[in-house]
Amino acid sequence: MRRVEHVMGFPVSLRVDDEGSWESAADALFAWLREVDARFSPFREDSEVSRLDRGEPAPDRISPELAEVLALSERYRADTGGAFDVRLPGRGLDPCAVVKGWSVQKGADLLRAAGARRFCLNAGGDVTAAGGPWRVGVRHPEDAGRLCAVVELTDGAVATSARYERGDHIIDGRTGRPATGLLALTVTAPTLTEADTVATAAFALGRDGVDWAAARPGCEVFAVTADRRVLRTAGFPVAESGQAAA
């Protein structure tokens, strides 16, 4: 079963390879993602995030899910010395970088709870998969039609942050300026919550973010620096035919 829908402003591709009908499980997954968009988008005036930013609900009256997102955001802010920040000065509260990975991972958990064992969920280029091996290509930072690596994923997640599609949109919270030290950075981790947020946070840190992400337990890193060098951890799960010459 395959389905593609546009939610939260990006395409979400689902593939379930288990026998049986997965339409209702897919319905529940996409309904959850649309609910997340309605509640946590900073671009919707009536979202819980926008209302919190305007000071409407008292901070102790926010939903448990938003509290979870804000707690995750704070953890990554502290871990990056402020480079990753969902509350940049002069800008509204924007937890998108945490919400995306967190909500898609929760969506994958819904599929698993419904009995799916072999599936691959790709949300705007960030992937969480189960029951592999799955071959996940890493988009070449300078050529949308090519790959620069192929990852083999059994159960886990892959996320990529890059400048090639939305330009310099990731801000280094330490300087308030766009992060430009890297062209792209890909992280594998057990969950997409971790992979996606670590990829964004490491990208915000620039070249230093490669070491920072590599040191996180469970994370493997593949980075392309601004001067087109590849830096990766030894444990980055490169698939066989994607392996570079030693």
Added chain:
Amino acid sequence: MKRVLPVLVLSVAGLIPVWRYTPAAPGPSVAQPAPTPSVSTAPGGTTRVVAGPTVDTEKGPVRVEVTLEGDRITAVRMLQQPDHPQTTAAVPVLIEETLQAQSAGVDTVSGATVTSDGYRESLQAALDAQGS
């Protein structure tokens, strides 16, 4: 002597991919040019432990201790390191490779495919179309 110590500290920093000195940046200023044992004129075959001066880097003060067998560095220990995100955990050694372009068969594609325009032109769109 004054030249030797910054060079030693720089080479140590190069061994540990924790601090990065940008090529354009001026060399680290020696905050404490404290008297330390000579490095260049030491006789071979002896083990010595040399503590370097405290060096101010862009991340904060750094001080290393180096163990030498003759004129070879055999161990490096941090005496002082900045309170900075990269220094809070051991950093695995990174492998450096050249950037390659390939088009191997894959199930899905990871990349910053966030816009609808980007998606239409992406490999992921082709893979989705193929499977439906």
